[in-house]
Amino acid sequence: MGKVLVLNASFEPLNITSWRRAVVLLIKGKAEQVEHNGKYIYSGFPLPTVIRLRHYVRVPYKEISLTRKNILHRDQQTCQYCSYRGEDLTLDHVIPRSRGGEDSWENMVTACVRCNVKKGSRTPKEANMPLLTTPHRPHSSLYFEVTKHVKNGVNQEWRKYVIGDLSS
Template sequence: MGHVLVLNASYEPLNITHWRRAMVMLLKGKAEGLEHDSSRVIRPDLLLPTVIRLRQFVRVPYKPLPLTRRNLFQRDNHRCQYCASTTQPLSIDHIVPRSRGGADVWENVTTACLGCNVRKGNRTPREAGMPLLQEPHRPHSGLNFEASRQIRAGRHAEWAKYLIGAA
């Protein structure tokens, strides 16, 4: 059936859960349904939720999104940041090369197709005359990545209004 976006009492996105878990939270009175899939009826008086909000605020400690290959490719939308290719195999490129002291941080890495990565070589994009399509940045959260992916895939368009930078 699907996944459900879970919001804190403050409407801040917390996570994505399975519809069964969401139904349990609704039936126990721990959450309220904000958006529903009218084509899926559980009981005559109960629609399948797509977005729920917790009734009580849950304090969540900040945990930065780890810099991994998968997260980096998602941040850059699986696209070369030099030539915009989505069909070529991608690699990770350091904007300031590691041999020149460039660090493994969100602001210094980007995705590049193999051809662009080889052409850029051990130079900065400015030295190579290869401008970036977008400046690299630390993403907001992993939840926004996953939710944005589902929105782009044509599922859960109603989630976009609850997420930062989605769609």
């Protein structure tokens, strides 16, 4: 049936839950329906795609793990030097490790094998290989998850509740 975006009382995204859990929150009066996709659980009760909690919930900041999978997602499975898209992508250190480059969101990008070998132990400027985008730490772990759903063509109604550019 699908996933449901849960908004805090302030309309900021809080998490993604199952449609069953969302319906329970609606029935218990803990949330209100904000969006639905035209499908119905039963007559007169639309299947929610976005709900909003009636009371504000404080949420601690959650750090996003620096993993290969997450870097590939951030860079949209695209070589940041030549725009190649494919399965055989590698990770490249913008400032090479041999020159003190760290494992960080700001220093690692997705690269095809050809570009990674061509760049070698040089900086992009030295190799005359400018980056397509500047590497950065993702906004939040929830933003990261929401973009996966939206970019896969699912839950387009979530777009308006997320800060940032989801078009790319």
